[in-house]
Amino acid sequence: MSDQRLHCINCGIASWRRNPSIGLHQIEEESILSVIQQWVAPQVVNRSHHICQGCRDLAMRPSGADEQLSIPTTGHCQVCVNCGRSVLRARSHLLRTDIERERRIHTVISEWILPRTISRARALICHSCWVRADRNAHHYLARPSGSSGSVNVTSGHGELTPQCPPPPRPTSQASQATSQFTPRVSDSIILPDYVRAVDTESQCFIEGCRRQERNRVPVTIRKMLLDHYKFYIPKNNRLCDHHLKIQSWDFLTGILENYINVFTALHIQDMLELKSHSNTGLNFIDIQNMEDHLVHHWLGFTKEQYQRILNEVPQLLLKSSGPIGLTAYLMKLRTSDSNERISALFNIPKRTLDGYVSEARHLMYDYFVPRHLGLNHMNRQEIVDRTLLIPQGLFGNHNGVNKPVIIIDGTYCFIEKSSNYLYQKRTYSLHKYNNLVKPFMIVCADGHIVDVMGPYPATTSDAEIINHEFRDPNSILRQYFQAGDAFVLDRGFRDALPLLHECGYRTYVPPTLQEGEWQHSTLEANKSRAVTIYQMGC
Template structure:
């Protein structure tokens, strides 16, 4: 009768190390070994199990050491141990625990990761085993071997051999210590604004553009209007918004620095912008209604401006006006594309109108307007529409200091009783300005430079100096007003 294909020579493995043994190297397991075998294996041997010669010698030496300790301890008087109540005793912990994590093989003949046989295999280091557990949630037993090239590049595919793994106390304690060390490293290197002692004042200035005290003051305006989430607090959300404006970093970079998803970065920017605009922060620090004429005259007007253009008989408000440019991407809407194209700059942009005092204090920011609108038409629209009730705030004989781009609005402003100071023009046929016209232009320039400096302070917030995407065009005015309010505050 032919032999069945399923039948084959029976393999006998060592009960302790699972190594295949020959018939002459098999030794039956004595009763005195059973208690010792239960600790490393977690199993109780039966009558058919056997040990290899090396394991038998190992357990013999362990028993001899234990017998020697017992003999030495019997000669000494041992104090009576206090018997604890069963409720006070520590819970029993088995020497090995089965965990629901897949594991690889422990053999030395093939790679534990790719299963390739080979003579040139290396033992997987402890730190690599721990990192594989963190990244792939797979346990590699101690002593397992792998191909050398796996240690020099990222390990992507691992084929486990079992769905569960049995580990002892030493491996669990070693893994917990490694995880604790990694967490401490992460906490030290991760950028966090929740801990007040994590960053110093200069770090706040470098990252957010404002010192720590100003950041805490700004936090009061958003604390009640923004809710914390499991992934970010209100402090972190405000820091994300300021880092976006100050550094102009992409959401991907902010996500990496703060360990928050890109969608969480977008939501943080949205809620903080709405809280600052709809709340009291911008209303208290920007606009014609947040400050009185007397405060502008006595606190935010330079004596040089009063000497050059003021009237000693009655106090006057002296304001400096100019438009600034915020560059945007080319829109797919053809009509808006034509309206936002500047022939002067040769690119797409929008123009907020900035109004400052002679000391550089931001009084108001209006707009933004299309690039096709020049400064004169923008100022005329502001006065005719009475934006922010400007016509009731400005009185007769107040002084507007402007550049030559406002020349078409001079007639309308003079009808309102407003004095306009502007650099002079050369008459037709002249090659240079007259002495009086040149001196007048120099005096205007000596006062008007503060609005150029104010525009430069706005562009120090790098997000507004970059080309903004089309999705952010509706919020450009909000960003500029928030930046100006922070500068005033």
């Protein structure tokens, strides 16, 4: 979680970073609140704001005359207006608007500290913030959603009024005419019913979020927030992974008052374009027009991967219902939703969707699966080429010839408890205390799945499965794998090792402690590690 950035509402010093002993206090006394309100006017101050101990002591001092209360006084004078760091002994810069570069930095800092304002005559920023603002000033001028002016709070009712923004960059013909800064009429406007996020690309636009990811905000999310919450997100703002995948935005209703309602002409233009944007949303009939993150969220594939599946199974394109059935089938594999829920998303009857999904499943099994699964989809040399450097050096070389190196192991697919007693008995595992079936995996050294056999009942051991598959000399596995091939196994295949050695295969199994032994020898431990590091890596 990020640090809570508490700034003194009067002098701006912060209690985070390197000055935790500043001693910020909430404004609870009415007398202190009235004094602070006069000092920072026209900025709005309430009891939720904080003041440092120095400003608190100054506000509590006895006043001899009423006119003394109207003189703004700060407990700390040498403070960076952006980060709140004390610059008493650090390099700092004075915020000015004399030349265009300084005006651009002034504009960037004004946008960063919203809803706070630059109200002091001698406003300072530390060198780090000055460098960041100078670097980002060019982005604020170049991007279409950049703010063209700074914002000041001017009324006690929380309304914001804009300052005159800096003039545009002078051209070569008008360089002399713009040598002196002359304010022009502001192109900012206050929309009392709408708010916007601070215009920044450095972090997630949600207030208080300090996650490191910076994803572009999808158009669908920007339009939804504008339509339902009247919350405008500038075009180049960023969003973290957590808020990108969030399902409900109702939490915004409690924090929208912390955002600003001053908009530039570019903001208004972008808002109108968002309003006119056709919200495709979850249009599963037309995947290509959906947002990329929505496609991956519902299907588990990108648009390019989805199109590749369609291209490899052209039979799906020959039917008008083929792409719809494939989309529904992938969605069912991804979400495990019922056909009733999926049919509601597609806005088609459930019985029709059942036929689409069944047809897509059969076409995928007949045309797509043989291309990517099974012993026939790759030859032995391809398995050798997929062997990584370490397993090739440990197990691959046999009499000077590189042989295939594969991992064989069983895995688990948990299922629901069956009402059929015999099936329930065969699928209940005393090892996992659950109902499951066991697919049997044959995997290359780089993790590529060569084939999946089974599934087998939960009561069948790994050794029994491999004895069943390799006992027949005419079996497809005996014909595919040749003498000298390397099999990396675990200790559960101990009873199948004699058969594999009889077939001429080389087996690598972690050694087992013999009776009376407490630990492996150094040689046996190294051999065990050579096998397990390869198994865990895949």
